[in-house]
Amino acid sequence: MNFEYSDEQRMLADSADRLGKDLWPSSDRLKLLENFDGLAAQTWAQMAELGWLMLPIAEDHGGLGGSPVDVMAVMEGMGRHLVAVPYVASAVLVPALLGNGGDTAAEVLGAIGEGSAKAAAGLLEPDGGYDLSWVGLSAQRSSGGEWTLSGEKLHVEDGGDADWFVVTARSGGGISDAEGVSLFLVRADAPGLSVRRFRAIDQHRHARLGFSGVTAILIGEADDALADVELAVDKAICAHLAEAVGSMDAALSGTLEYLRTRKQFGVAIGSFQSLQHRAVDMAIALEEARSLSYRATLSLGLPAPERRRVVSASKARVGQCGLYVGRQAVQLHGGVGFSDELIISHHLKRQMMLESAYGSAEHHLARFVAAA
Amino acid sequence: MDLEFTPAELAFREEVRAFFAENVPAEWLTRVRAGLRLEPQELIAYQKALAARGWGAPTWPVEYGGPGWSPAQNYIFESESARAGAPIQFHQGLELIGPIIFTYGSQELKDRYLPGIINADDWWCQGYSEPGAGSDLASLRTTAVRDGDHYVLNGQKMWTSYAQVASHMFVLARTSQEPKRQQGISLLLVDMTTPGIAIRKIETMDEKYTTNEVFLDDVRVPVGNLVGEEGRGWEYGKVLLDRERMVCSATAIHLPQVLDGVREAAAARKVRGVPLIETPAFAAQLAQLEIEAMALETMVLRLLADLASGADSGPRGSMVKLRWSDLYQRATALWIDAHGPEAAHFRALDGEGPADMPYAMQGALYSRVTSIYGGSSEIQHNIIARRALGL
Numbered sequence: 001m002n003f004e005y006s007d008e009q010r011m012l013a014d015s016a017d018r019l020g021k022d023l024w025p026s027s028d029r030l031k032l033l034e035n036f037d038g039l040a041a042q043t044w045a046q047m048a049e050l051g052w053l054m055l056p057i058a059e060d061h062g063g064l065g066g067s068p069v070d071v072m073a074v075m076e077g078m079g080r081h082l083v084a085v086p087y088v089a090s091a092v093l094v095p096a097l098l099g100n101g102g103d104t105a106a107e108v109l110g111a112i113g114e115g116s117a118k119a120a121a122g123l124l125e126p127d128g129g130y131d132l133s134w135v136g137l138s139a140q141r142s143s144g145g146e147w148t149l150s151g152e153k154l155h156v157e158d159g160g161d162a163d164w165f166v167v168t169a170r171s172g173g174g175i176s177d178a179e180g181v182s183l184f185l186v187r188a189d190a191p192g193l194s195v196r197r198f199r200a201i202d203q204h205r206h207a208r209l210g211f212s213g214v215t216a217i218l219i220g221e222a223d224d225a226l227a228d229v230e231l232a233v234d235k236a237i238c239a240h241l242a243e244a245v246g247s248m249d250a251a252l253s254g255t256l257e258y259l260r261t262r263k264q265f266g267v268a269i270g271s272f273q274s275l276q277h278r279a280v281d282m283a284i285a286l287e288e289a290r291s292l293s294y295r296a297t298l299s300l301g302l303p304a305p306e307r308r309r310v311v312s313a314s315k316a317r318v319g320q321c322g323l324y325v326g327r328q329a330v331q332l333h334g335g336v337g338f339s340d341e342l343i344i345s346h347h348l349k350r351q352m353m354l355e356s357a358y359g360s361a362e363h364h365l366a367r368f369v370a371a372a
Numbered sequence: 373m374d375l376e377f378t379p380a381e382l383a384f385r386e387e388v389r390a391f392f393a394e395n396v397p398a399e400w401l402t403r404v405r406a407g408l409r410l411e412p413q414e415l416i417a418y419q420k421a422l423a424a425r426g427w428g429a430p431t432w433p434v435e436y437g438g439p440g441w442s443p444a445q446n447y448i449f450e451s452e453s454a455r456a457g458a459p460i461q462f463h464q465g466l467e468l469i470g471p472i473i474f475t476y477g478s479q480e481l482k483d484r485y486l487p488g489i490i491n492a493d494d495w496w497c498q499g500y501s502e503p504g505a506g507s508d509l510a511s512l513r514t515t516a517v518r519d520g521d522h523y524v525l526n527g528q529k530m531w532t533s534y535a536q537v538a539s540h541m542f543v544l545a546r547t548s549q550e551p552k553r554q555q556g557i558s559l560l561l562v563d564m565t566t567p568g569i570a571i572r573k574i575e576t577m578d579e580k581y582t583t584n585e586v587f588l589d590d591v592r593v594p595v596g597n598l599v600g601e602e603g604r605g606w607e608y609g610k611v612l613l614d615r616e617r618m619v620c621s622a623t624a625i626h627l628p629q630v631l632d633g634v635r636e637a638a639a640a641r642k643v644r645g646v647p648l649i650e651t652p653a654f655a656a657q658l659a660q661l662e663i664e665a666m667a668l669e670t671m672v673l674r675l676l677a678d679l680a681s682g683a684d685s686g687p688r689g690s691m692v693k694l695r696w697s698d699l700y701q702r703a704t705a706l707w708i709d710a711h712g713p714e715a716a717h718f719r720a721l722d723g724e725g726p727a728d729m730p731y732a733m734q735g736a737l738y739s740r741v742t743s744i745y746g747g748s749s750e751i752q753h754n755i756i757a758r759r760a761l762g763l
Contacts, residue, residue, distance in 0.1 A: 001375060001447075003373055004681070256761055271763070276753065276763045277757065279763060281753075283756065284756075287671055297373075313663035313667075314663075369655050369656070
């Protein structure tokens, strides 16, 4: 039993913190966001140079074969400085999905690792909530063995700038059957694929996909992808948990600093007991979230039922804690907390989005119950 | 980072599991699950069984009779104890006065009192709070005046749990008036058979006899029973601040027992023909408590890992106490919900009542005091704000 980073992981965490501090300084955030494309490109290039884009990719595929704890070390820094790039989708989720792919998948992984391509995963559909087994996108196999996809994907997390999409599609069974779900790889510019792009309140860029007879490459075995998809999404969730913890940590530190320095009625507002107690509740929420982030990340290797239970419990609770810390950080800052110029409101906006990404607290509470 | 136990720790777990399988009577379960203390004679028997095995004082240093366990072993011991439905050891001697005696007491006091705590030959109660000194303990007014070879105690103590069965009491009393209220307070060990001690039961809302007022009227205590130096008793409490992490951790590790009780009650009860535990609204409430309990358990694991590595864990003991008392209160409240209309059947007026019910309700009532005793939740917030957040 040990909750310490190794020396290498500590270096990784420090370097993630430094990158965030250098490229995404909170004092200039609004101004920097005016040139979002340039900032994102510069960040991505540095991440490639540091090897982070190939960190979670298996060594067999030319990656570094980093562990979930390595990813956690990177993500805390991303959260602390609200680095809004599609790292989790492209470097964590997609590589976990493409592990069993063929030649094209290997090429895509190579391109992701060196930073020349981005990828995202389309897993959610209308009327299915966050249920990964609710797959209606139809996959038809021609007599020549070629697969074509028709239907839609409601939301692709961080898919706004993707060059490739990995999507689940139904090759057999009914709309929510576990059997009959297959995984496919498609180019963003494939004929018949329509990509609608959206920016969220936290600057992350997402997509909604429409398919009419899009040719796609099957990844792994047909009909049997759901278990792998679930595991890959659990890995993405754990990366997000670490990001949430980093963001909560920064929001709390900023709030404590403000409580110590802001004066009203002739005294520091941190001398008021009601504000002190609120800050303590924020600190406890952070402590809970950090504990669960560690626990979930260290549970990724457990058998599926136990892994699901721990990851969903953690996702649900960290979401609640993150929203609490974000909202109270805004509240304790008063008027300036509401302003967009201070980074505090950006932390709340990121927490709101993290709470729902890959399943809301409500969804994961239900998954936790089902896993018991 | 890893969550694994070593092979030696796994072997230790088997050993502990076997002990609990033999030494925990089934009839304790309903009360233990409700978070209620067993009767003193039951706790004494349990403590004697642990002592016979060499495990009477799990967190004490070896030289004073502890087993020399690592924090991981302590975690395993407590979690197996919780799994087996064993109670938490009675803590007033083991955790509240024992550590002060072995840290600050004379050799004579150590020799005289430490074995009795481990073997349960002595039962200790705590004479700290007074009618006008609760959370603000430093305002205590009980006096100890030196008269030859004795201190003469006069005053009134309040909320003295188990004074009615205790053989000894540790008392904070004022030995001199000093400008700073925390100074001039001394810690004395008092034999409860000493003339001048009167005990009056305090009725509490859980209808369980636990606590008392204790009146001290010219109670003569030998000067040899002064712990450490005269006037410095307040400082000795500090050793407990560090140790309370262990106490809080132990209670928190036992929280799943309560949730087991809730789950069992909700599985047994049907609402419109469906087991309550399968109804979405109830299942969601229970799941919420279970995930918060998982967070708390992980906080405890981190706390213990920090202790093992010698890292300062700050006021995380206070955080654990806050989270635990909140969850215990909510869990017992949900347990009451699970009993539906039968929750109103607290005591049978004729013959035997429905099994379990009085204990779940008593637990729910008792739980209200857990956010008040041992430093109220508001005091815990103050401690964390000051010690951890620098406010």
